[in-house]
Amino acid sequence: MSVQFNRVELTAVAAKTEQFPQRSLPEVIMVGRSNVGKSTLLNALCRNKNLARTSQTPGKTQLVFFFTVDDSFYLVDLPGYGFAQTSRRSEEKFSRVTDQYFNQERQRAAVLLLLDIRRGFGDLDWQMADFLDFYHIPWQVVLTKADKLSRSKQNDARFKVISELKKRREVLGDASCHFDTPIMVSAIQANDSGMAELRRFISSVV
Numbered sequence: 001m002s003v004q005f006n007r008v009e010l011t012a013v014a015a016k017t018e019q020f021p022q023r024s025l026p027e028v029i030m031v032g033r034s035n036v037g038k039s040t041l042l043n044a045l046c047r048n049k050n051l052a053r054t055s056q057t058p059g060k061t062q063l064v065f066f067f068t069v070d071d072s073f074y075l076v077d078l079p080g081y082g083f084a085q086t087s088r089r090s091e092e093k094f095s096r097v098t099d100q101y102f103n104q105e106r107q108r109a110a111v112l113l114l115l116d117i118r119r120g121f122g123d124l125d126w127q128m129a130d131f132l133d134f135y136h137i138p139w140q141v142v143l144t145k146a147d148k149l150s151r152s153k154q155n156d157a158r159f160k161v162i163s164e165l166k167k168r169r170e171v172l173g174d175a176s177c178h179f180d181t182p183i184m185v186s187a188i189q190a191n192d193s194g195m196a197e198l199r200r201f202i203s204s205v206v
């Protein structure tokens, strides 16, 4: 399906399972550390600056946002992780509502695992990767804020992630559900080729 992102509507804001939408549509889920640029990317994808609020107090909102795109799939914005406030108990890696989301039977097409291109994978990102593999959900790495690095540093960072994913593939084989090539984006550069690639990726999974 070729996704146009012409019509994007906020369909549900959920704090718990009972508030997740009932309608069954393919879901593309965005996850990442707080401040990775999730809301900004969502707005850029949908060409709408006000769709998802950017730069909220990090870790404060533990809500899942469901956006219906072109009346054909959901874009799901999960709470960012990586701030102390996000877990009530230290053994809770991700928020309760994130666990609830993944524990429910839903039509998950793919996860976009966002990494700040300047940081790459951190411990929590690898834990999220393990979590997604456990649930057999295909995940695609998206490197955000590409404009923050020079072209050559972008390539270095991208290559590092590619080799880390390759190593994971060698160790885990099919047990790791990742796509092998990361997509690199900038939300502030017009005509960003990564954004077009990301739209094509989403079109290919929904």
Ligand SMILES: Nc1nc2c(ncn2[C@@H]2O[C@H](COP(=O)(O)OP(=O)(O)O)[C@@H](O)[C@H]2O)c(=O)[nH]1
Pocket (backbone or CB within 6 Å): 032, 033, 034, 035, 036, 037, 038, 039, 040, 041, 053, 054, 055, 056, 080, 144, 145, 146, 147, 148, 185, 186, 187, 188
């Ligand atoms: N330069 C640059 N800044 C970005 C980009 N994406 C996000 N940001 C900035 O990073 C900060 C966090 O972004 P936000 O979307 O709120 O992150 P979230 O917590 O993951 O939703 C904000 O100050 C954004 O303006 C990008 O592609 N390029």
Ligand SMILES: [Mg+2]
Pocket (backbone or CB within 6 Å): 038, 039, 040, 053, 054, 055, 056
């Ligand atoms: Mg946000």
